[in-house]
Amino acid sequence: xxxxxxxxxxxxxxxDRIRNRWxxxxxxxxxxxxxxxxxxxxxxxxxxxxxxxxxxxxxLVSLVIYLIPLIALLLGFDAIVGExxxxxxxxxxxxxxxxGELLLGKxxxxxxxxAFSTIAGFGLVGIVLSAQLDLNALFHYFGFMLSSVLLGxxxxxxxxxxxxxxxxxxxxSGMAIAMWFxxxxxxxxxxxxxxxxxxxxxxxxxxxYMLLLNPADVFRILNIFSLEDVRTLYxxxxxxxxxxxxxxxxGLVMLAWIAAPLAxxxxxxxx
Amino acid sequence: xxDISPAPTxxxxxxxxxRGVHKHYGAIHAVDGVDLDIRAGELFGLIxxxxxxxxxxxxxxxxxxxxxxxxxxxxxxxxxxGDFRAVRRKVGYLPENIVLYDNxxxxxxxxxxxxxxxxxxxDNPRLLERVGLAxxxxxxxxxxxxxxxxxxxxxxxxxxxxxxxxxxxxxxGLDPEAIRGFYAILRELRDEGVTMVITSHILAEIQERVxxxxxxxxxxxxxxxxxxxxxxxxxxxxxxxxxxxxxxxxTVRATLADLPVSAIEARDGGLALRCxxxxxxxxxxxxxxxxxxxxxxxxxxxSLEDVFFGFSD
Numbered sequence: 414x415x416x417x418x419x420x421x422x423x424x425x426x427x428x429d430r431i432r433n434r435w436x437x438x439x440x441x442x443x444x445x446x447x448x449x450x451x452x453x454x455x456x457x458x459x460x461x462x463x464x465x466x467x468x469x470x471x472x473l474v475s476l477v478i479y480l481i482p483l484i485a486l487l488l489g490f491d492a493i494v495g496e497x498x499x500x501x502x503x504x505x506x507x508x509x510x511x512x513g514e515l516l517l518g519k520x521x522x523x524x525x526x527x528a529f530s531t532i533a534g535f536g537l538v539g540i541v542l543s544a545q546l547d548l549n550a551l552f553h554y555f556g557f558m559l560s561s562v563l564l565g566x567x568x569x570x571x572x573x574x575x576x577x578x579x580x581x582x583x584x585x586s587g588m589a590i591a592m593w594f595x596x597x598x599x600x601x602x603x604x605x606x607x608x609x610x611x612x613x614x615x616x617x618x619x620x621x622y623m624l625l626l627n628p629a630d631v632f633r634i635l636n637i638f639s640l641e642d643v644r645t646l647y648x649x650x651x652x653x654x655x656x657x658x659x660x661x662x663x664g665l666v667m668l669a670w671i672a673a674p675l676a677x678x679x680x681x682x683x684x
Numbered sequence: 685x686x687d688i689s690p691a692p693t694x695x696x697x698x699x700x701x702x703r704g705v706h707k708h709y710g711a712i713h714a715v716d717g718v719d720l721d722i723r724a725g726e727l728f729g730l731i732x733x734x735x736x737x738x739x740x741x742x743x744x745x746x747x748x749x750x751x752x753x754x755x756x757x758x759x760x761x762x763x764x765x766g767d768f769r770a771v772r773r774k775v776g777y778l779p780e781n782i783v784l785y786d787n788x789x790x791x792x793x794x795x796x797x798x799x800x801x802x803x804x805x806x807d808n809p810r811l812l813e814r815v816g817l818a819x820x821x822x823x824x825x826x827x828x829x830x831x832x833x834x835x836x837x838x839x840x841x842x843x844x845x846x847x848x849x850x851x852x853x854x855x856x857g858l859d860p861e862a863i864r865g866f867y868a869i870l871r872e873l874r875d876e877g878v879t880m881v882i883t884s885h886i887l888a889e890i891q892e893r894v895x896x897x898x899x900x901x902x903x904x905x906x907x908x909x910x911x912x913x914x915x916x917x918x919x920x921x922x923x924x925x926x927x928x929x930x931x932x933x934x935t936v937r938a939t940l941a942d943l944p945v946s947a948i949e950a951r952d953g954g955l956a957l958r959c960x961x962x963x964x965x966x967x968x969x970x971x972x973x974x975x976x977x978x979x980x981x982x983x984x985x986x987s988l989e990d991v992f993f994g995f996s997d
Contacts, residue, residue: 415769417799417802418800421796421799421800422800425785425796429785429787432787433787499783500779500781500782500783501783501784501785503743503748503779504777504779504782504783504837504840505800506748507746507747507748507772507775507777507779508772508797508800508801509768509769509770509772509773509800509801509802510800
């Protein structure tokens with residue numbers, strides 16, 4: 414594996430997103446949402462203004478869990494199938510580059526763009542809020558940003574995998590949307606459904622482990638369990654074994670969610 | 685396959701070597717047992733109908749798709765496996781209907797591919813000049829015409845001074861002047877010893893320019909050789925076109941009656957006929973014995989198109 418080849422592809426993907434203002438647009442969306450939530454998140458309760466970092470992060474988590482998977486899937490779904498459909502893939506592959514290097518370069522470039530806009534967008538808000546935050550709160554906010562980047566990277570990895578398997582862009586976009594529905598909307602309902610239908614006979618013990626099968630849930634747990642005040646707001650804490658609720662362990666699960674789809678994509682692309 | 689080209693010269697060891705190459709997609713045999721020997725410094729044509737297997741053969745020679753069976757070696761090395769990077773640095777490729785990146789300008793495009801090839805970008809402005817794009821170096825590819833994209837694709841193929849060039853329908857979208865300029869560059873490259881494989885469906889364009897060619901049909905090489913050797917092998921009739929003095933038609937026709945000629949037809953002020961290559965000198969002798977009755981004479985060789993249809997049908 415030649416690093417320079419990966420860097421060339423990654424550099425092009427990254428600068429393409431900078432030049433076409435994709436990074437700027439996404440960062441602005443994140444900034445706007447984060448600011449609105451921080452200052453107007455409690456408007457329903459009749460107050461405005463920044464309340465606490467815990468409540469802000471909890472609200473941001475509920476938003477980001479929908480938004481980032483969607484953005485990541487839209488960013489990556491045509492990474493390979495797009496090149497193939499436009500007809501530029503053969504020329505790329507005629508260069509002294511392996512398919513694995515091309516795939517990894519594409520992924521890293523796109524992940525760089527997504528991470529950059531996430532950190533820039535939420536980081537800006539962090540700076541604005543920093544005057545009102547103590548060190549502990551800043552640490553939690555940083556953890557939220559990091560887990561958001563990981564969430565994006567996991568769904569981007571799934572998107573790149575789709576882009577290798579799909580035969581054309583239209584199908585790839587359909588599969589991306591279906592994947593978003595499944596992980597973000599359907600998965601939790603399905604788990605709950607199984608629990609209710611079997612009256613808790615089946616799945617109760619396994620439930621916390623089942624949640625690890627969804628990177629969006631891993632993200633949610635990561636953020637909720639790092640916040641003492643918020644933990645009690647969610648019923649999850651009563652079923653979630655403390656042995657699993659370790660940030661580094663959940664972080665590793667997230668890394669597995671990044672590595673596994675990429676590995677499958679690479680295997681498929683080489684065939 | 686019939687290889688009727690002259691015996692390889694000492695200087696002409698095969699740079700591109702293919703033996704028993706097959707590519708099957710299920711029941712479809714896109715390439716069905718192809719042998720090729722393309723020598724150093726040769727401008728080699730690969731012609732055939734759409735679906736004859738040319739592009740598939742190209743992709744296999746570049747290592748883009750695996751072979752079902754057989755062997756391909758480029759400059760003595762396999763295009764897949766451990767040597768593939770070294771081989772690909774020696775090779776330039778211009779795909780059919782090249783697609784480049786709309787958001788990059790001409791120079792950036794070359795820079796991107798130069799990096800992938802691991803060669804310096806210092807020569808890029810000169811390359812753009814060579815293909816006639818110096819004026820558009822800083823313009824985005826989005827604004828390029830089809831012909832300009834094709835020229836930029838050609839510049840891309842020349843990055844790093846490759847020893848071997850694969851050009852798939854390279855003159856698509858070029859105007860006649862650009863086509864002439866393109867072949868002028870190919871001649872310069874041939875003088876530098878670059879080996880080139882070119883496909884084209886414009887047979888008239890290729891026939892005067894390639895050293896040798898293979899005719900492909902139904903996944904097989906039907907014949908390989910110089911255009912002249914293929915003509916002789918097909919033994920297609922030559923066409924004579926005569927300009928006659930007024931009132932000479934019947935006399936000339938009577939003279940030709942005993943000769944092995946066919947398809948005599950009157951044309952305004954003249955006559956056209958066909959005859960086999962072996963009878964050419966006899967016919968010429970008979971016609972020159974007629975003196976002033978024949979005012980002018982043109983002998984046309986069968987075109988590559990005639991040869992092509994002879995082999996591929």
